[in-house]
Amino acid sequence: xxxxxxxxxxxxxxxxxxxxxxxxxxxxxxxxxxxxxxxxxxxxxxxxxxxxxxxxxxxxxxxxxxxxxxxxxxxxxxxxxxxxxxxxxxxxxxxxxxxxxxxxxxxxxxxxxxxxxxxxxxxxxxxxxxxxxxxxxxxxxxxxxxxxxxxxxxxxxxxxxxxxxxxxxxxxxxxxxxxxxxxxxxxxxxxxxxxxxxxxxxxxxxxxxxxxxxxxxxxxxxxxxxxxxxxxxxxxxxxxxxxxxxxxxxxxxxxxxxxxxxxxxxxxxxxxxxxxxxxxxxxxxxxxxxxxxxxxxxxxxxxxxxxxxxxxxxxxxxxxxxxxxxxxxxxxxxxxxxxxxxxxxxxxxxxxxxxxxxxxxxxxxxxxxxxxxxxxxxxxxxxxxxxxxxxxxxxxxxxxxxxxxxxxxxxxxxxxxxxxxxxxxxxxxxxxxxxxxxxxxxxxxxxxxxxxxxxxxxxxxxxxxxxxxxxxxxxxxxxxxxxxxxxxxxxxxxxxxx
Amino acid sequence: xxxxxxxxxxxxxxxxxxxxxxxxxxxxxxxxxxxxxxxxxxxxxxxxxxxxxxxxxxxxxxxxxxxxxxxxxxxxxxxxxxxxxxxxxxxxxxxxxxxxxxxxxxxxxxxxxxxxxxxxxxxxxxxxxxxxxxxxxxxxxxxxxxxxxxxxxxxxxxxxxxxxxxxxxxxxxxxxxxxxxxxx
Numbered sequence: 001x002x003x004x005x006x007x008x009x010x011x012x013x014x015x016x017x018x019x020x021x022x023x024x025x026x027x028x029x030x031x032x033x034x035x036x037x038x039x040x041x042x043x044x045x046x047x048x049x050x051x052x053x054x055x056x057x058x059x060x061x062x063x064x065x066x067x068x069x070x071x072x073x074x075x076x077x078x079x080x081x082x083x084x085x086x087x088x089x090x091x092x093x094x095x096x097x098x099x100x101x102x103x104x105x106x107x108x109x110x111x112x113x114x115x116x117x118x119x120x121x122x123x124x125x126x127x128x129x130x131x132x133x134x135x136x137x138x139x140x141x142x143x144x145x146x147x148x149x150x151x152x153x154x155x156x157x158x159x160x161x162x163x164x165x166x167x168x169x170x171x172x173x174x175x176x177x178x179x180x181x182x183x184x185x186x187x188x189x190x191x192x193x194x195x196x197x198x199x200x201x202x203x204x205x206x207x208x209x210x211x212x213x214x215x216x217x218x219x220x221x222x223x224x225x226x227x228x229x230x231x232x233x234x235x236x237x238x239x240x241x242x243x244x245x246x247x248x249x250x251x252x253x254x255x256x257x258x259x260x261x262x263x264x265x266x267x268x269x270x271x272x273x274x275x276x277x278x279x280x281x282x283x284x285x286x287x288x289x290x291x292x293x294x295x296x297x298x299x300x301x302x303x304x305x306x307x308x309x310x311x312x313x314x315x316x317x318x319x320x321x322x323x324x325x326x327x328x329x330x331x332x333x334x335x336x337x338x339x340x341x342x343x344x345x346x347x348x349x350x351x352x353x354x355x356x357x358x359x360x361x362x363x364x365x366x367x368x369x370x371x372x373x374x375x376x377x378x379x380x381x382x383x384x385x386x387x388x389x390x391x392x393x394x395x396x397x398x399x400x401x402x403x404x405x406x407x408x409x410x411x412x413x414x415x416x417x418x419x420x421x422x423x424x425x426x427x428x429x430x431x432x433x434x435x436x437x438x439x440x441x442x443x444x445x446x447x448x449x450x451x452x453x454x455x456x457x458x459x460x461x462x463x464x465x466x467x468x469x470x471x472x473x474x475x476x477x478x479x480x481x482x483x484x485x486x487x488x489x490x491x492x493x494x495x496x497x498x
Numbered sequence: 499x500x501x502x503x504x505x506x507x508x509x510x511x512x513x514x515x516x517x518x519x520x521x522x523x524x525x526x527x528x529x530x531x532x533x534x535x536x537x538x539x540x541x542x543x544x545x546x547x548x549x550x551x552x553x554x555x556x557x558x559x560x561x562x563x564x565x566x567x568x569x570x571x572x573x574x575x576x577x578x579x580x581x582x583x584x585x586x587x588x589x590x591x592x593x594x595x596x597x598x599x600x601x602x603x604x605x606x607x608x609x610x611x612x613x614x615x616x617x618x619x620x621x622x623x624x625x626x627x628x629x630x631x632x633x634x635x636x637x638x639x640x641x642x643x644x645x646x647x648x649x650x651x652x653x654x655x656x657x658x659x660x661x662x663x664x665x666x667x668x669x670x671x672x673x674x675x676x677x678x679x680x681x682x
Contacts, residue, residue, distance in 0.1 A: 001634040009634070012674075013667040047681075048674040 149201035176217035191291035197232035215283035285333025578647030
C-alpha cells in the first residue's frame with residue numbers, strides 16, 4: 001500500500017462508522033490542514049454512502065460470464081479462426097453457440113455488410129455421411145419454408161475442408177430454454193404468444209409437408225424485434241422429415257433415435273419414421289407445459305426412464321392457478337394416442353388465441369391462410385372458460401383424477417357453459433352446449449366442435465354471462481371433473497354483455 | 499501425471515507464497531477452465547454457472563478435506579485470482595471479437611442470462627481494480643477474494659495477514675474507490 005493511501009485508509013477507517021454529524025470533527029482532527037487528504041476521504045465516504053454493491057455486482061457479472069467460457073475454443077475445433085473470410089464473402093466473428101452436430105458462428109457478409117450466422121458441421125459429424133445429409137437437408141427444408149417465424153436460410157456452401165455450412169439470418173435475442181432457466185414459469189399470455197408463433201411457423205412447415213420433429217425450447221429463439229416485441233423464430237430443421245416417404249428412411253432408420261427424448265412423442269419414440277404433424281403438436285404441448293410450470297413434464301435420470309414416462313405416464317398436474325381451459329389444451333396436446341390430439345396446429349392456435357387478445361387472433365388468421373380456411377374452423381377444446389379465465393389468477397381448477405381417454409367432456413364452470421371436448425367420440429358430440437337456466441350465456445357453435453360449424457370466429461361469437469355459473473350439466477358422464485362454481489370474473493374483454 | 503495431481507502438495511506450500519503459489523495459480527487457471535467447460539457440457543443451455551461455486555468446487559475437488567483452515571483460505575484466494583484471470587481474459591476476447599465484427603452480437607444464451615453489457619462491465623471493473631492495485635495491492639486482493647471467491651472476511655484476513663476489522667475497512671474503502679472510479 002502506498003504511504004499516501006495508507007493515510008487515506010486510516011482516516012477513512014476512523015470516519016466510516018461515525019455518525020454523519022460527528023464526521024466533520026473527526027476529519028478536522030485527522031487531516032489537520034491537509035486539504036487534499038480530506039477531500040480524498042470525503043469523496044470515498046460519499047461513494048461509500050451510495051447503495052451500489054460493487055462486490056455483489058461483481059459476483060453477478062462473474063456468475064453471468066462463466067457460461068460463455070466454453071465458446072472460446074470452439075472455432076478451432078472446426079478448423080476456423082475468428083477474422084477468417086470464407087468463400088470470399090463471409091468474415092467470421094465469434095462463436096455463438098454449439099450443438100451436437102455443429103457450431104454456429106457470427107459472421108458478416110463482407111460486401112453487403114449484413115449480419116449472418118453460419119452453421120458449420122463438426123469434423124466428427126462430417127465423417128458420418130448420415131449426419132452430413134441431415135445437415136444439408138436442414139438447409140433444404142428450412143430454405144423451403146418462408147415464414148417470419150422460421151429462421152431464414154440464405155445460403156449453403158462448403159469449406160475447403162469439405163465441411164458443409166449454411167448461412168442464416170443472425171438473430172438477436174435468446175432461446176426459450178435460457179428464458180425458462182432464467183425466469184422459471186412464464187406468464188400465461190407470454191407463454192401462449194410464444195406457442196402461437198411456433199404454431200405459425202409449424203403451420204407453414206406442415207403445409208409444405210415438413211415435420212420439424214425436434215420442437216424444444218432450445219430450438220425456439222426469441223428475437224427482440226425493433227419495436228420491443230418478442231418475435232419467435234423456429235430453428236434447427238436438422239432432423240425434420242421432409243416427405244412422408246422418399247429418402248427419409250435412410251436417414252432416420254428405426255435404430256436412430258433422433259430428436260430430444262424429453263420432448264419426443266410416444267410414436268416418435270416407438271418408430272422415428274412414423275411421425276406426422278401431430279408429433280410436433282405433442283412436442284409443442286411439452287414446451288407449453290414447461291413454459292407454464294418452469295419444468296418439463298417428463299423428467300428422469302435416464303433416457304429409458306424418460307421414454308417410459310412418455311409412453312405410459314400422465315404428466316404431473318400443472319401448477320395451480322392456471323386457467324382450466326389452458327390445462328386442457330396442454331393435456332390435449334399430450335394425449336398419448338395421436339388420434340386424440342389436436343389434428344392440426346391451426347386447432348391449437350384457435351384454442352390458444354383467446355389468451356392473447358387481439359394478437360392471438362392475428363396469428364390465427366395467418367395460420368388459417370396457410371393451412372386453408374377449413375383447417376382451423378374446428379377446435380376440440382372449448383373456449384368458454386378460456387375466455388372467462390382471461391384474468392388469469394382467478395381460478396383454481398380441480399384436478400382431473402387421471403386423463404380420461406374417452407369423452408373429453410368437462411364442465412366449464414366459469415360462465416356456466418357446458419362444452420364438449422372430444423371430437424373423436426361421436427357420443428360426445430350429441431350433447432350440445434346448452435345455455436343454463438339462470439344464465440343468458442350462449443355457447444358459441446364452433447366451440448362444440450362439430451366439424452360442420454360455420455361460425456368463423458369462435459371468440460367473437462361468445463356471449464358471456466355475468467351471473468353465477470351453473471354446475472355441470474346432468475348429461476355429463478361421471479368421470480367428468482367438476483369445477484367449483486365461483487363468481488364470474490369482473491373483466492372480460494371478450495364478452496359481449498347482453 | 500496431470501497437473502491436478504500435484505495440487506495437494508502445492509496447496510500446503512502455497513501458503514508460504516513464492517514459487518508454489520504461482521505454480522498453483524497456473525494450475526488452477528487450467529483447472530477452473532476445464533471445470534467450467536465440463537460443467538457446461540453437462541448442463542442445459544442457459545444454466546447460470548456461478549464462478550464462486552466453481553472456485554469452491556475446485557477447492558473440494560483438488561484440495562480435498564485434508565487441508566488446514568490456512569491452506570483452505572490460501573487455496574480459495576489463489577483460485578479467486580485464477581478465476582479473475584479466466585473471466586477477464588474471456589471478457590476481453592469477447593470484446594475484441596465484437597470490435598472485429600463491428601457490432602455487438604447477442605448470442606443464444608447471452609442476452610437474458612448475461613446482461614447485455616456484462617463483458618464491458620467486467621472489463622471496466624477490472625481496469626478500476628488495476629488502479630486500486632497501484633494504490634493498495636492488499637485491498638484489491640480482498641475485493642477479488644470476496645467477488646470471485648465469495649470468501650469470508652475471516653478467510654480473507656487469514657490470507658492477507660491482517661485483522662478482520664481491517665479486512666472490513668479495506669473492503670468498504672475499496673468498494674467506495676471502485677464506485678467512484680466507475681461513476682467517473
